[in-house]
Amino acid sequence: MxxxxxxxxxxxxxxxxxxxxxxxxxxxxxxxxxxxxxxxxxxxxxxxxxxxxxxxxxxxxxxxxxxxxxxxxxxxxxxxxxxxxxxxxxxxxxxxxxxxxxxxxxxxxxxxxxxxxxxxxxxxxxxxxxxxxxxxxxxxxxxxxxxxxxxxxxxxxxxMPRPRTMAVEFTGALPPDVTAKDLMLALLTEIGANGAHGHVLEYRGAAIRGLSMESRMTLCNLSIEAGARAGMVAPDEVTVEYLATRPRRPTGSDWDDALAYWSGLHTDPGATFDRTVTLGVDALSPVVTWGTNPGQAVPLSQAVPDPAQFSDAAEQAAARRALEYMALEPGTRMRDIEVDTVFLGSCTNGRIEDLRAAAAVLRGRKVAPSVRMLVVPGSMQVRADAEREGLHDVFLAAGAEWRLSGCSMCLGMNADRLSGPSRCASTSNRNYEGRQGDTARTHLVSPAVAAATAVAGRLAAPADLS
Amino acid sequence: MEPLTEHTGRVLPLRRSDVDTDQIIPSRFCRRLTKTGYADGLFARWREADDFVLNDPARAGGSVLVAGPNFATGSSREHAVWALRDWGIAAVLAPSFGDIFRRNALKNGLLAVQLPDAVVSGLLDAADRDPGFPVTVDLVACEVRWDGGRQAFEVDPRARRLLLDGQDDIAVTLADGDGITAYERGRPHWLPVFGAARAG
CATH class of the missing domain: 3.30.499.10 (Aconitase, domain 3)
Incomplete structure (x- = not known):
């Protein structure tokens, strides 16, 4: 053996x-x-x-x-x-x-x-x-x-030198209103924006097995925000089902050969990782960022933290800098933070499942008059799929913009940039200073929270809407 | 590339952690098609503040940036390295780096060197006291030296060898071209191909 x-x-x-x-x-x-x-x-x-x-x-x-x-x-x-x-x-x-x-x-x-x-x-x-x-x-x-x-x-x-390995064990069952985005923001809060430095992560546990491919992509996408080299999920029947209808899958006997090979792609019992991190998911709720790196996040139900509560001096200094940039006071309830822009899109949360989640919240509702909401499908195929399902009608009826595909407002490189001290709830991956515009302030959120926030005009979960 | 063995320069202290690549060079400066011309974009937003370290006349010409942990976290943009190099930075010393940045830096002869927290703190303190505080980064001995101290560091052996010899990374790999060809013959046949190969 x-x-x-x-x-x-x-x-x-x-x-x-x-x-x-x-x-x-x-x-x-x-x-x-x-x-x-x-x-x-x-x-x-x-x-x-x-x-x-x-x-x-x-x-x-x-x-x-x-x-x-x-x-x-x-x-x-x-x-x-x-x-x-x-x-x-x-x-x-x-x-x-x-x-x-x-x-x-x-x-x-x-x-x-x-x-x-x-x-x-x-x-x-x-x-x-x-x-x-x-x-x-x-x-x-x-x-x-x-x-x-x-x-x-x-x-x-x-x-390249071989990276170290790290198991991320998610234990328990994910509550229904908690998404892959929340799961990762919770993990980043726990281990920090550099907590997986030099490692390749393998996400494990029953909570992962229950996730769709779209959600697994959100999860792995955000691995880099923990400083990881890469993140991965072992393939299973969800993976195979996703691939089975894709135009560039192996076909005929190649498909059978590939399936046989894929079936061996899992971590063997008894294999060891250089590190293991465990996170219980039973008690999670939607998570949003308050600071200027993705690890500076709290549950939406909580308040902006006091920098003094962090244990080490560097973290305290970083928190103070972040709050100054974000123009936030410690103790402010996250739900009281008003935004003027909502961005739904990016390689993190621009797939069909993300658009469905947002549309489910927006159906029959209106984006607040004080808010501009951009919906940018992750691909033209996602856009076409969404239009086939009528999701664009939901977005347009709510008052959101239905746009073509691209990286858009995630990174502020193209024309989709915020100007002035805008505050944006964004389904993207980085809340860095100046990322979405020179003085723009970004709160990272899930698609469902983005949609609810667009309606409420301030950070909100779907359950907060009447 | 010219062989690179060591660099001596004055310290530019940047006492911040998690300095992300979007701070080093905002994306709107990353739209050039060349590997040079990025000095204007270096820390463009932070440089708007008069008291930012790069604006300190007493530190003009400093070439060794010393920063807090997780320096250059974030994006893969090699423009961050090109911008530092264009400004005249030859080495960056920090307790930890974004993995992709560190690789990019060494590929461009920018010495990104990981040092213990306490050593970085000591260098920051020394540079705060003395704007002319010099350090030497020695790639032959794999150590950083300053007045009254030295600290060994580790570096990817291949990257080090390429820099010391001034060798071209790709040429070295292509010298193993037969090995690559042999590997290719054993790849599974069902793996995807793109473009004309697919149509054919």
């Missing part, structure tokens, strides 16, 4: 390219996702050194970071330049590209999975930190910088 191994170890071992030199092994990359904002310099590097893209057939490009979500034509000159460059790079190297306006365009981390192109046991990289999303399929997926993008384009491998 071989040694019991974790899911991570199995994937790592099966992708090791033995090194001929005395250096560390290389890790082979099965899928390389590319977008316009972090790839131009990598393609330039290839050009300067006369190198080719080794495996254009394992590379997929999407336009997402810097495209408008209110128009099918791109007018911003810098966006045009970025997108034009991606198009010429993809044409030159024979890389499949989904362009702004294509039916398959969307946020790269939404598009890959919905195609069925991300499968259990794969290694996936992209020049974007939220590549961790794809770990939901039992893949090893992580973000890399532009130098590594170039390295993968040229060699289809990466050289």
């Amino acid at each position: 071989s040694e019991p191994r974790t899911l991570f170890q199995k994937i790592w071992d099966s992708h090791r390219v033995p090194s001929g030199s005395d250096g560390p092994d290389l890790l082979y990359i099965d899928a390389h996702l590319v977008h316009e904002a972090t790839s131009a310099q990598a393609f330039d590097g290839l050009r300067l050194t006369g190198r080719a893209v080794r495996r254009p057939d394992l590379t997929l490009a999407v336009e997402d970071h810097n495209v408008p979500t209110d128009s099918l034509s791109i007018s911003d000159p810098i966006s045009v330049e970025q997108v034009t460059r991606l198009r010429s790079n993809c044409a030159e190297h024979g890389i499949e590209l989904f362009r702004h306006g294509d039916a398959q365009q969307g946020i790269v981390h939404v598009v890959g999975p919905e195609l069925g192109a991300i499968q259990p046991g794969m290694t996936v990289v992209c020049g974007d930190s939220h590549t961790s999303t794809h770990g939901a399929f039992g893949a090893l997926a992580f973000g890399v910088g532009t130098s590594d993008v170039e390295h993968v384009l040229a060699t289809q491998t990466l050289s």
Whole structure:
């Protein structure tokens, strides 16, 4: 019998390219996702050194970071330049590209999975930190910088030291109004924004088995916010069912071969992790952020904390800075915080399930007159699915904006930026200073809380609405 | 790249934890197609305050940024490294880093070095007292030295070797090209392919 191994170890071992030199092994990359904002310099590097893209057939490009979500034509000159460059790079190297306006365009981390192109046991990289999303399929997926993008384009491998492993055990049953977003914000509060530094996380426990693929993607997406290298969920019947109808799944006997392989992709009994964190989920309720990193969060039912209550001096200083930026007083009830903007979208919470959850709250209700709500589907496929279900009618009738797909207001790189001291309830992943606009203040929330907040004009859960 | 063995420079103290990549360079400055030209974006929002460390004339020319834990957490944007480099920062010392940033930094010859909390605190205190306080980051000996002290550090051996020799990362990997080809022959046949390969 071989040694019991974790899911991570199995994937790592099966992708090791033995090194001929005395250096560390290389890790082979099965899928390389590319977008316009972090790839131009990598393609330039290839050009300067006369190198080719080794495996254009394992590379997929999407336009997402810097495209408008209110128009099918791109007018911003810098966006045009970025997108034009991606198009010429993809044409030159024979890389499949989904362009702004294509039916398959969307946020790269939404598009890959919905195609069925991300499968259990794969290694996936992209020049974007939220590549961790794809770990939901039992893949090893992580973000890399532009130098590594170039390295993968040229060699289809990466050289990296093996990360440590960490089991995140969720015990108990998730209450019905608590989502994957709340679960992760609760975990981040518990372990901190750097609590998983250097580790690959495996999310485990009955609460995870009950989650849909969309929810698992939200979970794994936010792994990076704990400082983790990656996050993953072992594949099961939920994974297989999700993949079974996807256009790029294996077919025929390939499907059976893949299924047989996937069935071995789990952590063996007796395998050990470098660390284990346990979080009981029975008593969780919706969680929202009050500060300027995703680990600065509290249950919606609570109040803005007093920096003095934190144990160490650095945390206290960070909390004071955060409250100053957020213009919040300790003791203010979270439910009393008024917002002027609600953003529903992003690779964290822009999938069909997220739109359904928000629409269920908004149906028959109106967005408060003081609030602007943007609904940005994670992909054009999500947009089409939502329209087939009539969700866009719900959003439009409530007074929300129904937009095209892209990264939009998550990162403030494109035209969807807040100006002035706006306060936004956002389903995205980062509440950093200035992230959504130079002086914008962000509260991270789940889609259901986002929708309820839009109606109430201040942070609210669906249960708070009359 | 030119071989890089050590750097000596004056400390720029940044006494903050969880400095995220959006602070190092806001996304609106990340839209260039080049690897240079990012100095204007470095800490663009924080630099609006007159008392921010980079605005201190007594510290002009400082090249070793010393920061609190979890420096450069967040985004994968290599622009954060390019912006620091464009400003003239050659090394960043902190108790911990965002993983992706640290990798990006070493790939660009920016010495991102992890040091114990107490050492970083000591360096911050020393730099507060003396704006001209210098330190040396020695990649050969893997240690940081300053007047009256030294501290060993660990660094990814491959990244270190590439920097010391001034070697090209990709060229080194491609020297193992036969190994990659051999691996490719054994990959499962059902794995997805994109583009023309798929249609064919």
